[in-house]
Amino acid sequence: EPEVTQTPSHQVTQMGQEVILRCVPISNHLYFYWYRQILGQKVEFLVSFYNNEISEKSEIFDDQFSVERPDGSNFTLKIRSTKLEDSAMYFCASSGDLTGSYEQYFGPGTRLTVT
Amino acid sequence: GDSVTQMEGPVTLSEEAFLTINCTYTATGYPSLFWYVQYPGEGLQLLLKATKADDKGSNKGFEATYRKETTSFHLEKGSVQVSDSAVYFCALLMNTGFQKLVFGTGTRLLVSP
Numbered sequence: 001e002p003e004v005t006q007t008p009s010h011q012v013t014q015m016g017q018e019v020i021l022r023c024v025p026i027s028n029h030l031y032f033y034w035y036r037q038i039l040g041q042k043v044e045f046l047v048s049f050y051n052n053e054i055s056e057k058s059e060i061f062d063d064q065f066s067v068e069r070p071d072g073s074n075f076t077l078k079i080r081s082t083k084l085e086d087s088a089m090y091f092c093a094s095s096g097d098l099t100g101s102y103e104q105y106f107g108p109g110t111r112l113t114v115t
Numbered sequence: 116g117d118s119v120t121q122m123e124g125p126v127t128l129s130e131e132a133f134l135t136i137n138c139t140y141t142a143t144g145y146p147s148l149f150w151y152v153q154y155p156g157e158g159l160q161l162l163l164k165a166t167k168a169d170d171k172g173s174n175k176g177f178e179a180t181y182r183k184e185t186t187s188f189h190l191e192k193g194s195v196q197v198s199d200s201a202v203y204f205c206a207l208l209m210n211t212g213f214q215k216l217v218f219g220t221g222t223r224l225l226v227s228p
Binding site: 033035041042043044045048055056058091093102103104105106107108109 | 147149151157158159160161164204206208214215216217218219220221
């Protein structure tokens, strides 16, 4: 069964450093998303991406964040200068195959720890 | 804005007990409703969904019915197992389709033998 994959599973970085989180969405999906979950809290939407541009972004997704689909398979989230409060689990999701299904399928997540 | 409210956890049950996790929503239109499950150390898995009023979603013995009149989507299971211990998230998606999921805060379920 197709699945969303994410790398790395755990990333530790120092405050102020740049990180790139990587995702490989399900191959025939057209819509891609990033969500985050601070430990013990709810899952929060960050950004959605379609047709090589951002469709919607939350107020969390400020100028420190960017997303890219550098090739036909990867979808990345970059945090330019990490802050302690960026420590969270980051989930990638994808949806929207040719049948028009809008169910979102999630990857296993990347745990980001900023020290 | 759109929002989802779930009952506080943890919910602690003995094996074979009946489970209900309450979920209510606020939305300006007619959303699709979902339950996701997160097992310890894992990501989010879609458990079940319902796309319109009175639809019942079901999977792995879990059920939830979309109640428009009470804006609710309560999760139920007749007989829980230890392996059901996880965090359960209720979520909505507006029916324009390709938009963000709005999640509740999650409810932790602990099932003891």
